[in-house]
Amino acid sequence: MVENFNSFKFFPLDIKEVKELVDLMKRSDLTELEIEKEGMRVKISRGRAGQVNATTNFLPPEALPQGGGQETKQIPAPASSAPADDGVYIKSPMVGTFYRSPSPDSAVYVDADSKVNEKTVVCIIEAMKVMNEIQAEVKGVILEVLVENGQPVEFGQPLFKIKPA
């Protein structure tokens, strides 16, 4: 199985937009919503357990046979069904590879229980040999590291959960 590391490119909504739509659906008690953007149709349906599915049609609507050419994506839980708690997420600003330390031999930038401030570097995302040091942007304590070292990450993917101070 070969991965497509950049499937987000073909997905016309970002996580934030999906979350907004889901919030809208919750408020208005909708279970299904379909929108069109950039020539693609996206269907979001919401089950009782709060689970959300988004379906994307990759072809322009007129070229699309009923039900054909579809792919179903599971939206990461935090975007939709996270119970109310005090956690916020540091998300990846780009596609790339996630590294927790500046080099294989050095200590990780942060771990669970690490205190961070806005300027604290929490990880590196490497893309095309640009080593991007990512800053926390909030002051608080790391609750959870959500990605393993060396894994590919997508745009908008949550990397850390933080309890803001």
Next chain:
Amino acid sequence: MKEDKATKIIRALLQSPKGFVTGSAMARDLSVSRVAIWGVMEKLREEGYEFDAIRNRGYRIRELPHNLSASYLNARLPFLAERSAIHVHDTLDSTNSEAERLLADGQKAPLVVIAKEQTKGRGRLGRIWESPREGNFYGSLAFRPRLNPSRMQPFTLWMGLTICRFLEEIGKLKPMLKWPNDIYCNGKKAVGILTEARMDADLIHELVLGIGINVSSAPDLTDAQPGGNQAVSLNEASGREISLNPFTVALLETLLEAYKVFHEDRYQEAFKRLWERYNLLQGKTVKARTGTAVINGIASHLRPDGALIIRHQAGETALVSGEVTLST
């Protein structure tokens, strides 16, 4: 800034139509004594300059230093010199680290850090860039782009392609870029690039472009990577001797201009042309290693964001990070 006397003297010598400047003219222009001028000339000789001194005509530069000269760079790059933005060191741990320190200190960007020698030259993921003393280029350019992170992705490629063009223009070299950041001459590695950025979700605040170029000598990597990549110097690959100081001035001018074009989002057309010319992997069978997978396929084309598309039996993979090697 108050320029030092050595920079002023070198600039006067470089700008003089016939190359000559008399000691008394230097003394007058710098408002110092003739004795002070002799002192500065002596220091410049120690740095490696050679001068002709001819009665009634004055001094003329006969030979530039083999190694990098701060006075020369400052004299030739006044737009950086006037902001004290050129930092030349005999030895540094890593020029990228020093550039990051200067940015963290609040120094104005762009700035340039150059070391004649590095003790901990950094490659990707803490690997070492071998930095033997004398006659090579180890430098970093530091910027504060304030661009959205998504804009940044093709940056290393763009600068790498720019360096390929620059090397071809200086002559006798046929450089090729191996996606995403190595430049090969005659099938051996001559240039390495490492870009480091500090950002949050919205903006890139600091950007450091580190470049190592084997100009006059290349490390022997036979022990480090048996059967692996070998290194070559530009002098060896071109069969001639490149003068490091003028080379460095032209390189920095080229890179600063290329940064400007990138920052203003005007690079796409030239990028495409340069990519077609310098892409080492075009149509080649490659093995790509990412954090999670090994992909064997054919290097196909580039996506606008700089990702390398690899074609294989199962379809296509867009490679954003990872190592690519030519399959033999």
